Amino acid sequence: MKLKMGSKRYTFVIIPDANSAVRRFEVPKLIPYIAGAGLMTLMAVTLVMYASHAKNATVANELEKRIVSKDAEFSSTVQEKNQTIEQLQSEVIRLSQQTAEMKQKIDAIRQQEDEVRSLTGSGQVSISSADAPPASAAMGGSSTPATDAEVLTLAEQTKSQLSDMDKSVDELKDSIADTKEKALEAQEKLKVTPNIWPVDSRTITSGFGLRQDPFTSRPSFHSGYDIASPANSPVHVTADGVVASTGSDDSHGNNIIVTHSKGLQTWYMHLNKINVQKGEHVQKGQVIGLVGSTGRSTGYHLHYEVLKNGVSSDPKPYLP
Template identity: 30%
Template sequence: MKKRWVKQKMTLLVIREADQSVKQLDMSKMLVVAVPLAAVLSISGFIVGLEMKSSAHIRSLESMMAERTMQMEITVKNKELAIQKLQNEIIRLSSQTQDMKNEMQNITELEQQLQQLIDTYGVTEPTKTSEISALSWDAVDNVGGDLIEASQEQILQLAQDTRSDLNQIKEMLGTMRHNVSQTLHKAQVVAGTPTEWPTVSTRLTSSFGYRKDPLTGRAAFHAGIDIGGKVGDPVFAAADGKVITADKDGSHGKYIVIEHPNGLKTWYMHLHKIEVEVNDTVSKGDRIAQLGNTGRSTGPHLHFQIVQSDKPIDPLPYVKNSKK
């Protein structure tokens, strides 16, 4: 049956124009079927080939796009990391700048205190220096140069170098503050040492130590020195300090106690009038009272004494060289 179908033939009639005869072609049935089938298979193979080639091209493009996307993501991530680093550096620099401002403020305050001491106890000639105006980051006039743009790495390195410089400056400021603080302390100790003669009179009527009590006539210890004078004469602070007592009683009369930075205290007794109040800050040579004759006293005078660790000491070695 199969062989018969292969051997069967088909007749094709080719009809041409009216004046021409019909042409008859005898062809194998298998050939008639095979030729269109081969054409279809060929076209199908061509289409499949195009699709495979297109798919490969698409995959290649997708791979390239994925690679470029990854590169872009890496670039963006690197930029974000660089920006984050710069932000962190700026925060650290800002914090260090604030610390240095505080150090500078401390040094300025110490310098002002030193200047007050200098103004009070001595005069120095100012040093002449040339003045240079401050630099400006955003100046646009009177500037120039080649355009050399800074990269992110250079900016980051500049921030790190600046942080290192700020650390060095901070250490220098710390050293300066320590030195100025020590100098100020020494100056305060000098200023707080009672070396100023406390009255206008220099007439010593009683010394420090044991004596015959002027009221009882018996031996007694005298804790200071007595300086004779007139009622109303000015009384001066022997050193810088703070008034801790301004009071009166039957023995001391009207009296003042001043505490000094070096741990000493000075007492001023038998006053006529007190001219300061408790917690007042006084400087060496400031007028604090008027000489008087109050309390346990036989005449106008100032009882002046110095106390160290709650024990009276002889005040004369401290004030005897005073120019007053």
């Protein structure tokens, strides 16, 4: 009769040493197979766990690298942001300084416009107060970082100043246009108003009013200025106008009368030469003749006379 598989056994003999008793162990024949299968299973589980651990370690290492990269990227972004904020704050400060400088320039233009208006007699415009410009570029003091609130306040103030400046520029534009118109009117008025010396000389040998006549030594009325000047010195017309007459006689010698605006006329006598003709338009400063000693004259000079509505006037108010 055959024995079943499960009834077969293995005998293990353990001999400790020569003086000890021999020990025997019997185990069923399946035990070694079961142990081998368990060992293989344990090895498989160990391999699986090792592979899983290696994979987890790889993933963890990759995550760590990503975290380090993101952290570096975040730090760089924060640093760039801080630098950008500092740059913007510096730009706000520079813009504020430029705004103040521009305000000073606008006020300087208004100052000049006031001077032009005063010259043309068209009044003055109001000038807003401006901070005095720095005497030099020298600076100093302790370094205290500005707070965000201070920079924000400065930005709001600059925005307000720029808004006010925008209005001021519009007002200044209109005002300058008006001043230009007034200046052109004044310029045209100056062109037709005698207000320059007819010759380069400033030597007045006989003034306006009563004098002792150089020929009779009697008291007489002198209707203009006698201005001593070298022979053939250029004689300039003192304002824009039209030559009313040219001629020569024993008293006035070679002479020219020029008509200007508002009833004014100028008269140039004792000329050596006449360079213009009756009806000719002349411009202020134009040479109309040469100094001489023709007519009733004791020497080379120009008799310059100003007539208002046909009446001789003192030339003094018409000479600078």
